[in-house]
Amino acid sequence: MGQLVAGKWIGGTQKQIGSGGWEPRQEGFRGMVRAGGDSPNPAEANRYLLVECPGCPLAQRVSMLHRFKGLQKVVPTVSVLPEMGENGREFSRVDVHNPEPLTGYFYLYEAYAVSDPSYTGRASTPVLFDLKTRRILSNNTRDIFDMFNSAFDAFTDVREDFLPASQRGEITKLIDEIYIKITSAVYKCGFGRSQAVYDENLAILERGLDQFESQLADSRWLLGDSPTEADFMLYTSLARFDAIYIPLFRTVTRRIEEMPALTAFVRRVHQLRGVAETFDLRSCMEHYFRSHLHINPTGVVPAAPHLSWL
DSSP states (O other), X not given: OOEEETTEEEXXXXXXXXXXXXXXXXXXXXXXXXXXXXXXXXOOTTXXXXXXXXXXXXXXXXXXXXXXXXXXXXXXXXXXXXXXXXXXXXXXXXXXXXXXXXXXXXXXXXXXXXHOTTOOBOOOSOEEXXXXXXXXXXXOHHHHHHIIIIITGGGOSXXXXXXXXXXXXXXXXHHHHHIIIIXXXXXXXXXXXXXXXXXXXXXXXXXXXXXXXXXXXXXXXXXXXXXOHHHHHHXXXXXXXXXXXXXXHOOTTOOGGGOXXXXXXXHHHHTXXXXXXXXXXXXXHHHHHXXXXXXXXXXXXXXXXXXXXX
């Protein structure tokens, strides 16, 4: 995939993502949109642009909330292509000979380099791009989710709160737990460069899956009677598990389809308003199997398994 080093793009052949093992992403753009005219980044219709990525679970989390809240005409979206190539994430364009018209770029890394000429790190998604300043406002998943949760409420009639003030501490704690036990454990299995690393993280993952299977056997949602950001996060990992993580990352000892509570949970989240349109299994599989060539050097994308919830 490659990355930026001091604002200069180093192509994928020189810096394959994950080739040295698991590498946590950088989320250094932390601008926040706030309701009210006194904010330096006020909530305004059609000022901000959401950059999405088919396949990326972090990008899908904020896309799910974006659709649920009905923000399509308030915060427009553009997408990068599923496959990451020599130049990283390339914008999807009708005219391949010209840049994506809203951002003015061919590749996402160009927006990163202009927004911070000294930036070092991957050009990751999701991104909230400020069309007024022509700069990236945020590439922090949790911050963008927070903004979509309430900052644009003046522009939508959908008022569900996925980050209630009384539960924010619990939600953060649970998100950290999901990250350790599911999200990063899966990637560490796939990107690990030793048997010991793989074995250690597979054991963490197995315990995590068993824990959430047991927890959701007695509850529709992870925290109380309503879904929160934590439910969105867990869904994005589980939705990819059987079709992608098992064959690509070798997490072969558990199938979500064999865990009834987790399968029912994935189906429940998938049926929330707008969620299904943010998930394309084929694009997800292309994103993983054709981008991580240090794991899958042929780039062959396998046939998708049957998923009862899809």
